[in-house]
Amino acid sequence: MAKISIVGAGPGSQDYVTPIAKKIVQNAQVVIGAERALCLFGGDIKGEKLKLTAKSMNATLSQAIEFAQKGKSVVILSTGDPGFSGLLRTFSKLVKGRSVDLEVIPGISSVQVCAARLSISWDEACLFSFHEGVSIEKKEKLAEAVKEGGVVMLLPDSKNFSPAEVSKFLINRGVDAENPVFVCENLTLSDERVVNSTLGEVSGGSFSSLCVMVIKPSP
Secondary structure, three states, X not given: OEEEEEEEOEOOOHHHOOHHHHHHHHOOOEEEEOHHHHHHOOOOOXXXXXXXXXXXXXXHHHHHHHHHXXXXXXXXXXXXXXXXXXXXXXXXHHHOOOOEEEEEEOOOOHHHHXXXXXXXXXXXXXXXXXXXXXXXXXXXXXXXXXXXXXXXXXXXXXXOEOHHHHHHHHHHOOOOOOOEEEEEEOOOOOOOEEEEEEHHHHOOOOOOOOEEEEEOOOO
């Protein structure tokens, strides 16, 4: 049976790329990923390299299946961890019903790094990702989770639901503007920044597209 490996590329720094990820990439005949992910493995890629973009997503992933069915070893790089706002969900839908054996190699998610930076035990946090759609239903669930008083960690969408828009939405839903918020930008990179603020202040701010937002209960 054809086999494809989806490999977690980590949050951005080469220091957070796992040894097993490097090993699998080094042995692959075809490596597919976004430009940022491919750059992380520049010296490890020995085979053919294919760039993955939002516009070419389905076509390129279908091409990955074709390569695998022809007997080539194929790796698809997924930023962070494939299972959290990564390529696993998208690719699993595409590969459903086809004779392909899928191997998932976990990576370090920006959410994990964010929790570490803030010394949060994130096993009880409510997690949200708005990278794959910003529906009103999901936004309302976010507001409910914040009002319930637990720690909420989310990946905003820089275009459709930025940290500023998240904050405005929550305030409009009755959450106190003084509610504590952290925005962790560019985690593990040289320009990493952790902002300790409030919903009201963040509602007027501008942040990197590479960020994690953490909303804590009011004291």
